[in-house]
Amino acid sequence: MKVFLSGAALGFTGKLLYRGYDAAHPDESSSLSFSSSSVSSSPGSEGSWLPSVSCYKSIENSLQFTFKPAEVFSARFQPYTLGEVIPITHDVALFRFLLPNPNDEFNLKPCSTLQACYKHGVQAMDQCYRFYTPVTANHTKGYFDIIVKRKNSGLMTTHLFGMHIGDKLLFRNVAFKIQYRPNKWEHIGMIAGGTGFTPMLQIIRHALTEPLEPGTVDKTRLSFLYCNRTENHILLKGLFDRLAKDYPKRFKLFFTVDRAVNEKEWKKQPNTYLGYVTEQMIKDTMPAPNTKNSVIMLCGPDHLLHHVAGTPMHTMSAMSGGLNIQPGAPDLNNLVQLGGVLAALGYQDEQIYRF
Numbered sequence: 001m002k003v004f005l006s007g008a009a010l011g012f013t014g015k016l017l018y019r020g021y022d023a024a025h026p027d028e029s030s031s032l033s034f035s036s037s038s039v040s041s042s043p044g045s046e047g048s049w050l051p052s053v054s055c056y057k058s059i060e061n062s063l064q065f066t067f068k069p070a071e072v073f074s075a076r077f078q079p080y081t082l083g084e085v086i087p088i089t090h091d092v093a094l095f096r097f098l099l100p101n102p103n104d105e106f107n108l109k110p111c112s113t114l115q116a117c118y119k120h121g122v123q124a125m126d127q128c129y130r131f132y133t134p135v136t137a138n139h140t141k142g143y144f145d146i147i148v149k150r151k152n153s154g155l156m157t158t159h160l161f162g163m164h165i166g167d168k169l170l171f172r173n174v175a176f177k178i179q180y181r182p183n184k185w186e187h188i189g190m191i192a193g194g195t196g197f198t199p200m201l202q203i204i205r206h207a208l209t210e211p212l213e214p215g216t217v218d219k220t221r222l223s224f225l226y227c228n229r230t231e232n233h234i235l236l237k238g239l240f241d242r243l244a245k246d247y248p249k250r251f252k253l254f255f256t257v258d259r260a261v262n263e264k265e266w267k268k269q270p271n272t273y274l275g276y277v278t279e280q281m282i283k284d285t286m287p288a289p290n291t292k293n294s295v296i297m298l299c300g301p302d303h304l305l306h307h308v309a310g311t312p313m314h315t316m317s318a319m320s321g322g323l324n325i326q327p328g329a330p331d332l333n334n335l336v337q338l339g340g341v342l343a344a345l346g347y348q349d350e351q352i353y354r355f
């Protein structure tokens with residue numbers, strides 16, 4: 001099964017979802033304003049004892065309720081309703097959760113993520129916490145999507161894949177220690193495997209498409225090496241391809257696959273590699289070790305992090321591995337001394353960030 005899920009496909013499902021959403025939130029009018037037309041104000045009329053229009057206007061203005069969109073995520077857990085599930089492969093699916101109101105805007109600062117929580121037993125401690133970085137563009141109204149890979153006997157993913165439309169799951173917002181700001185780095189390299197693409201998409205989309213303060217020009221260059229099992233396992237390829245096409249000067253996109261289903265065709269495509277990440281791939285695609293003001297961000301499964309950065313095997317799986325609480329990856333990962341292909345090429349610990 002092909003798993004290219006393009007932006008267009010996501011837009012289409014968005015429309016489908018909205019029908020469901022409107023039905024769930026009928027006629028939620030959130031505008032409250034005072035009408036001055038009901039106030040008699042003409043001098044000499046029966047109502048002339050009333051204050052002048054301008055006085056009413058000022059009272060009206062001072063009482064005007066401006067409806068600031070409520071915080072749709074906070075540091076406290078809140079329930080969100082599952083609106084739709086879109087299978088992508090046999091073990092990966094997109095889960096669409098509804099924001100409290102259809103006009104609420106999804107907004108997460110890069111780099112931050114959501115933490116999901118559900119209670120799986122009767123004891124107070126039987127609560128499972130797991131991180132998921134949404135793939136939704138900021139300012140999207142009414143919903144957010146997470147793409148999740150199912151794990152064999154995984155606590156959270158077994159629960160998620162068993163949820164029904166209309167069920168609720170708790171989420172809260174958690175900020176990473178690393179923040180993206182325009183021109184903070186000249187060049188950001190990114191290497192991710194499988195569902196590890198999610199924090200990279202957040203940064204890439206924010207850097208390329210988010211409106212900037214007047215007078216600011218973001219010149220940050222981004223290079224993304226996306227690693228997958230085969231070309232049919234590449235998630236959101238259509239979306240990444242489009243961003244690379246739309247922003248050719250700032251965003252360079254590369255793929256490597258462990259094995260190509262159609263090797264001849266794969267090799268014909270630009271910026272594609274075969275096999276695990278090599279020194280040559282990093283030389284070709286990432287900011288060089290001596291590049292000032294650069295960083296390489298990593299996110300992926302154990303074997304990729306071990307191979308690329310020398311992270312001890314099982315660090316990622318040990319981060320949850322059936323435990324209720326999952327520590328933040330940066331807390332564990334970034335304490336480990338750099339190794340692997342990156343260390344062999346002369347990169348230093350402080351040039352690498354592991355999500």
Ligand SMILES: Cc1cc2nc3c(=O)[nH]c(=O)nc-3n(C[C@H](O)[C@H](O)[C@H](O)COP(=O)(O)OP(=O)(O)OC[C@H]3O[C@@H](n4cnc5c(N)ncnc54)[C@H](O)[C@@H]3O)c2cc1C
Pocket residue numbers: 113128130131132133134146147148149150151152153154155156157158195198317319320321322323326327328329355
């Ligand atoms: C910052 C961050 C962002 C993330 N974003 C995403 C994302 O967008 N999408 C995504 O899919 N994932 C993401 N993850 C990974 C995600 O948080 C979970 O780790 C993943 O979904 C597995 O959770 P689980 O509860 O289903 O599996 P777990 O219960 O944690 O199990 C994980 C593995 O350990 C094995 N295991 C279970 N119990 C035991 C045991 N007792 N002893 C040994 N092994 C055991 C299971 O078989 C399974 O293979 C992210 C992780 C981080 C840190």
